[in-house]
Amino acid sequence: MFKNYLKIALKVLRRHKLFTFISLFGISFTLLVLIVVTSFIEHTLGPVTPETRLDRTLSVTMGRLKTEKGGTWNGPIFSPWFFQTYVKSMQTPQIISMSSFHHPTVVYKNKKKHDVDVKYVDSEFWQILNFNFLEGGPFDSRQVEDVAPVVIINESTRDKYFAGSSAVDSTLKLYGQDYRVIGVVENVSLLRIMPYSDVWLPMTHTKLDLHKPTLVGGIPGWYAMLLAADKTDLPKIRREFDQQMKQIEFPEGRFTEIHISAATYAEALTRNVLQSDESSVTPLLSFAIILMTLFLLLPTVNLVNINVSRIMERSSEIGVRKAFGASSWTLVGQFVIENVFITLIGGLISIVLAVVILRLINDSGMIAHLHLVLNFRVFWVSMVIALFFGLLSGVYPAYKMSRMHPVTALRGGQS
Template identity: 40%
Template sequence: MLKNYFKTAIAVLRRRKFFTFISLFGIAFTLTIVTVLAAFVDNTVSANYPEVHRDRSLYITLLKQENTKDQGQWNSPASFYYLDKYVSTLKTPEKVAISSFFNPTNAYRNGRKLAVNLKYTNAPFWEVMQFDFIEGKPFTEQQVANGERVAVISEDTKRDYFGNAASVAGQTIEVDNQAYRVSGVVKSVPVTMPIAHADMYVPYTVSKADYRQPTLMGNYTAVLLGRSEADLPAMQAEYAAVVARVKPEAKGFDVFKSNADPYLSSFLRNSPFGDTDDGGVGRAMMAGALILLLFMLLPALNLVNINISRIMERSSEIGVRKAFGASGHTLVGQFIVENLILTFLGCCIGILVSFVAIQVINGAGLINNIHLTINGTVLGFSLIACVVFGLLSGVYPAWRMSRLQVVQALKDR
């Protein structure tokens, strides 16, 4: 039966080539955009260089102090003092990486002003994150403790500051009016990964701000690395027990909150979706699905109109089949399958165009240091979108077809 449906669908597509072209173009264009966006989202939330251990990591990116009487709230990243006192002492994690959010500053070289994103870290940061060192090595725990002005720079910073120098390990780089000795050079990280991204990484002990100030709120984050994914519930429970003992420091605030979350949840916590047990992931996915549905709705409506025109051209065929006993359900099923075949052909074209578009985006460097790919996850998402698009554009025309009366259909012949 499916073989016959396929033959009929191909015959119908070949009958009105212009309509077929318009349909395939609309489907391919829509699914190209969906696929490229899916590739970008997958690259952003998946475990990629250098955060390859996201599956066994928890992130602490936000602290909350609340005034339950006046409904006041103060949200902020943590201070180094808080993370060092309450998080570094946790027993369950294998390692705890502490780092600041990157701060923009300036460097000058040969009369040129260079923008440099500076990040302060502890030594375990280099064990939790799996950076690719092009040359040199990370700074050590001893160098951090000694407050040495050493730095790990990105490959982009090496090129911009030192030009075509073959090796820069041991050389001096001056940033924010401070001179640092280059300890190593790492492959650059895209800005879409704020926990790992920076142009220059230096020990937290050289920060101009007093990292020892006993306050809760600041500009630092922590990554808890478990020995396996199975450690995550225990790590969350231990951290929750610690948070329960912390008192708000701000006057008038009576509740202190913080969570150790998987990567995506850790950032959604500070969004309108975030006040849920899963950190807002479920709500964000529902919102994303709704936006995607609305995005596909307009081209689907255009395809509905084309499909209705095709149905009217086939009214005599429908009337004959009904006269010989074909049920409405059979006709509906046939047309939906035919429309899914059309949508699948458009999807194949869209995926091919997406592959080319992604190569162009990667080659042009439109997003620095990001490399998009069409992997199994992206491909599966595109196929699901293809089916949804096919159903959106096929169900109503199929229903219209099933409602045609035999006499009227044959009269229109």
């Protein structure tokens, strides 16, 4: 029975080339977009190297300060002093790291200019994040305290500056000073804002006064990462952080209120998108789900329309099948199987297209060190959703077809 249905499905696909094209285009394009979007989401929010401990990491980035005149300062505005005084002193996290966001600079090699992003970090940065070292290793707390002229670079910088050969113990000139390369790590995508950079320097190399008692730091801003020993400790850490914020004294005098919290990476990103410092992930997630559902509804409606419009054409077949013993539900099953079949073909096409598109996006250089991959978990989730909508788009036309009176069907749909 199943084989017979598939044979018919294949024949119908071959016979109606325009219908087949529209259906397959709709399904595969939808799945393709879903796969690419989920790949982006996975790449941005998922636990990928070096952020493999995201499930037990909180970050402190965005916040808001209110002035006595009613003004508001918001964004990643907090100073190294703020982080050192109120965050690094916390007891509940297992490891606390503070670092600057990346900022651009240039390095010269053989009179050739190379753009690189630089980040100032502490030694704990390397303990919380699980970087894959291709050569050498990270700097330690002593080297940070001693303002040791050491640097860690990524693979891309090694390729640009050292032509791909071993870089450890070589010298990199930055801001007019020589730094000894002590480690080379795999490239990290710009979308992973916490670990991303091309060059990492001990934070004591910053020109900023790390100990100046001020809440507001300079560009490019600073952030902290708090690693819990276990993810069950996260609420405890959040509570301690909130408690710490209540202890804040306002050294500048001009600020009267502070709003900042320790958040997961997804929360931090949501707050950044929504420009809010207290929002949970729910609104953005709901919005994404609604958008995705609407997006999936488009090919569904398209398929329903196409399927309904070909009822008349296949009415003789429906009549014959009914005459020879097919019940209405058997026919529903047949047409649903046909729809699932076409959805699966669309799915296979979308995989091939997704591999090509992801490769093109990665190679386009739009986003530094982007490494989108076709994640099969993403693919299966997309396929399940597409199958669900494939079923949905098949059931209504199939039901309508199956209810057709056999005599009417044999007359070609004319009652």
